[in-house]
Amino acid sequence: MEEHKMLDYIKEVLNNMPKGWVGLTTHRLDIYNEELAKTQFLDQFQNLYNNNIADTSALSELPTAYDYIRLGHPLSCILEWAIANLNTLNPEGVISFSSKTAPILAVLRKNLLEDKNTQILYNGALPDFFDAEILKRVYGYHFDLKKADSLSEISKFNGSTIFISHQEDFSTVDLTLPKANEVDFFITMYADLGSVLVVNGPQNDHYISEIQHVRRRETIAMTPINCLTALESLVSQSSFKPQKNNSDSQQEETNQKLVLDSIKDITGTTTTPLVASSGLSMQYAIMMGLIHDALENYPGKAIKFIVPPNCYGGTNDQARRVAACIDNVEVVDLPVDGDNDMVQSLDSILDKISNEDAIPYIIAEIPTNPRVEVPDLQKLKSVLSAGRKTAKGEVAIDPVFILDQTFCPNVHFLGEGEILSTVRAISYASGSKFPSGGKCTAGYGVANKKAEGLMDKINMHLRLCDNEATGHQIGILAKQLPSMNQRIQDAYINTREFVTYIKETLPEAKINFVSAELAQQGFTPSVFSLDLPTKGTTYEEREAYKRALNLKLINLMITEIPQESKYCVSYGQLHGCYWTIPATSTQGTTKEGDKDYIARVALSPDMDVERHKKVFLDFVENI
Template identity: 85%
Template structure:
């Protein structure tokens, strides 16, 4: 009876849900408590279920489940809640993934760090992309792999046991079977949708946050459209139907060709690009692919990832997570913003790494986030091109420059004759920004001719992690990429106009934005950061006043212009104006001393500029 009630309720929810549950990639921060991600949403959703209230207005008022779709979203939460209900367990113990490999890697990662054994049992066949040798040799994961016909054939094991099965319908896991208690993690793979991990038993509950963190940093949650498909299947108690839009294999291949050709044209490169489920998914493939290359070609040498300490928190956190798992990998801080000069910092670090005969991999954003600074590119090229010697006088290994180009994906860094064409360089971008206009998370990377040999290993790890872009993500990119450069220019025009207005209206504010000279060189971002004027007799008072002023400005904007101004983490969106504070959003896992408590503003090509100016003028009059 209770199960039927739940299934009927899900049907009603799917009919009445807000369209943003499927179509948005970022969600409101003003109704989001990060410490209660998923739980606050589900707590209030449970109340609606108890009251049998599926009204559209009630669903619209639910708090934000996660601030960014990559981490999770309303439909992934509801899918996990429903599966938990079917199995009479806490929804925290159910975690959905777009990837089929990632939940396995999540358990293996924790057990590696905890020095614990892992047994992987599976029915049928494992996916072809699951490569046990690479997982053991490159990632350092240790496990026993065993094919079984049923749970009854499970033997005792000293460590964690993962049981993998493949299904075409959402159903219960029989946790009452005699041997079920010996399974710590049930992973169910669904064709074209992803996978669902169920944490079984109290002894494994301490894995939950670590598994969630893998989903946060190395992959993505099951996508909204796939969660919708899964929930419809569950509600109707039927096999999983094809995805919305019924993208057939021919159309999917056509979309892929269009996307790859568009990326090559946009970036001015000729090497076949790689397209992933998100920017961090492609970054993870780059990191693991380069480590793989180093292990094959530079055996025994230390690997150094050089990363700005205040760059996007996902980049920072992911790099350190990789280093924590692999003995000869280390992260080296690269100061880039404010009083620090990226080129000078990099030169000193590369000299030191060369002296140690180590392998230098550099991850950097141009322009930087959130200060929107561009280094002297000729000097950067010279530093990257410099021939260096080891302590023994031998030729040092040349660096690979990994460029996060999300803020300005239209700038030609890597093509023949361009500024970074003569050094090994890889560029990547988050697809939830300009490439898709905020409609999906898929990201991509390209290489110059000097780095072409690295792309095979990057592709290997992208596939191994099952982090390739989904068919629908590819379809969205195919529609949006051709107009990207036009949207970038129009959004920059709006941003320059707004920056000029703020400068004239509030001259005491410090604005971080590209100069007119840099814009002439092609750096036309549509994001700027705003350091508001402050007051107080001590540094603490001044900082406290400024932080309160940031929130006052954002709250005024989103209250007065709710149809356009949003408190969100976004950039490159099709409409409106997004506001955030990097220290509390994009720099969430960055060290406290490196965080930026300033306002970051992102403008689109389509917004009511005059209304935004008017509300900002009201703000100035109130301080």
């Protein structure tokens, strides 16, 4: 009875859900409490269910669910909630993935750090891209892999047991079956949709946050369109097996070619790009591909990832998470903002790493985030090109420069004759920003000619982690990428106008934005950071006043212009204006001393700049 009630309710929800639940990477950004992001949506959804309320207006008022679809979104939350209810489980212990490999890696990572054994049992066949030897040799994971057609073949094991199965419908996981209690993690793979992991037993609850964090940092949740397919299958209790015809396959091929050609054109490169399920999925493949290359070509040498300590939190966190798992990998801080010069910092760090005969991989954002600074590119090229020697006088290993180009994906860094064409360089961009305009998360990566030989390994790890962009994501990029450069230009014009107005209206504020000279060179970001004037006799008083003023400005903007101004880290969207405090959002995992308690503002090509100027003037007049 209760099961039918729930399925009927979900059917109503699917009929009435807001369009943004499927078509955007985030929804209701004006209702977002980061501390409650993992619970608030489902708590309020449960209340609607209890009261049998499923109209569009009520669903539209639900707060933001998780973040950017990587960690989760409305439909993934509802899918997990439904599967949990069918199995009498806590929804937190049901975790969906776009990837079929990632849930396995999440458990293996946790057990590696706990020095705990893992056995992986599977029925049917494992995906072609699952390579046990590479997972052991490169990732350092330890596990036994065994084929088992049913739970009856499971024997007691000193460690964690993962049971992998394949299904074509979203039926229940029968946890009452004999020997089901011997399984710690059930992973069900669903053809083109992804996978669902079920944490079995309270003794494994401490895995939940770690598994969710893998989903947040190295992959994404099952995509909205695939969750919709899954929920429709669940409601109808039928198979979701996709029926592809020749026309669909031809369209996918057309989209794929258009996307790859667009990326080459946008980046000015000729090497074949890679397209991933998200920017962080792309970055993870780059990191693991480079580690794999280093293990083969420079066995025994230390690997150093040089990363700005205050850069985007996902980049910072992921790099440190990789280093935590692999003995010879270490993260080295690269101070880049404010009083620190990226080029000078990099020069001294590369000298030290060369002296140690280690392998230098640099991950950096240009412009930097959140201070929007661009280093002297000629000096950067010189530092990256400099011939260095080891302590023994031998030729040192040259660095690979990994450029996060999300803020300015239109700048040609890597093409022939461009500033980074003569050093090994790879660039990548987050797809939830300008590439898709906020319609999907799929990111991409490209290499210059010097680094082309590294792309095979990177592609191998992108496939191994099952983090390639989905066909639907490719279709969105095919529609959005051709207009990207024009959107970047239009958004920059709006941003320059707003920045100029702020300088005139509140000249004592410090604004971090590109100069007119840099803009002429092609650096046209549509984001700036704002350091508001402060008061107080001590540093603590001045800092507290400034932080309160930041929030006052943001709250005024999102209250007065709720249809456009949102409180979120978003950037490159098609509409509106986005406000955040990096220290409490993008730098969530950054060390406290490296955090930036300033306002970061991102503008779009389609917004009412005059209205924003008027509200800002109201703010200034009431300081």
